[in-house]
Amino acid sequence: MTVGTGIKYMRLAEELRRGLRDGAWPPGTKLPTEAELAATHDLSVNTVRRALEVLAPEGSVERRQGAGTFARQAPRPPGVRRRIAVVLPERDWYFPPVIAGIETVAARTRTSIEVHTIGYGDVGWGRLERLVSGLADVDGVLVTHPGPSETAPPDHARLLHGLSVPYVLLERAPFGIGDPSEHVSTDHAGGAYLALAHLAALGHRDVALACRTGSAPSRGIREGFTQGAAALGLRVVDRFDWPLLSRWGTLEGALAAQAPFAEEVLREVRGGGATAMVCFGDVEGLALLAAADRAGVRVPGDLALVSCEDRHASTAPVPLTSVAPEKFRLGGLALETLLRRLDEPEGELRQVWLRPRLTVRESCGAAAFGARSFRPGAYGTGAYEPGAFGPGVANPS
Known part of the structure; x- marks a missing residue:
């Protein structure tokens, strides 16, 4: 890797600072030697030394004579509890x-x-x-x-x-x-149930699932889908394990890589008689949407789609109805839970499931007047809690 134009040692200092902040070198661990950093970044040892001299006064690193350079814990800012x-x-x-x-x-x-x-x-x-x-x-x-x-x-x-x-x-x-x-x-299992309950309310009886492999939410989505379909009296046409072909890179690249599998899934789903499908996640839903367009399958006329993620769903050519985790609230509540534990070491144990939101858009044919959001209680029993469909759903991740 070559550090680009500009003051090279300052650019290297910023790159090392970012690595320290993101945990590439946890506090107390030794950084690569000056010679190793010089070789990795195609710089002179003197340039590397100047970059480390920038970081040392900040408290980011500690230079130990004869031992090397070590990551340090930054001092606690004034006023921080x-x-x-x-x-x-x-x-x-x-x-x-x-x-x-x-x-x-x-x-x-x-x-x-x-x-x-x-x-x-x-x-x-x-x-x-x-x-x-x-x-x-x-x-x-x-x-x-x-x-x-x-x-x-x-x-x-x-x-x-x-x-x-x-x-x-x-x-x-x-x-x-x-x-x-x-x-x-x-509560990914509850989210899958919300999707199925909405599809059932629209009259769909034959459903399928495509779920990303190697991802923590997948187990809960699969269990919620399986047990939710049984509770709602739906026929499960098929369940597909969608290979994780591209976690990073551009959206366009991910869709291109997944196009062959999306076309295969679409053929099997249509051949099995499914009229609706739940997908995890948005990229998989977009790939199916593109495959349907190429095959002349109308969404939602021939096949209704619901995604589980809501990152790209609203910008799809046919905006996708989506199960959306309450991410902002999730982060805030997690920190509140930890701070409460610090304040009350002997307090009761908290294991919290946040049920996601269902945002209805055009891909299931029920959003003629724009997107609508449904929260817990919008369908059926309304009192669904993790585990309500039986053992195993309580810990879906």
């Missing part, structure tokens, strides 16, 4: 509204937050382990762990249970029925 580490898989795709909710509560409560990103899967778990081992001078941790991986879940649970400060799982369920971890999470 508490410092909270926020650990997320990423900060640009799913989590911006979550971070905004955290920041709003932090400003009101004089709380300092530091956001670290770790990635997904086994790589993310490795980074999380290194990060939590180096956390210093924080009062608590909000953590969205990397989700499914090949490592046994009990190992993951022990990693978080071993934290020396209180933590709250954010958008992640506890690891099992005996896990006492506090959490604030989206």
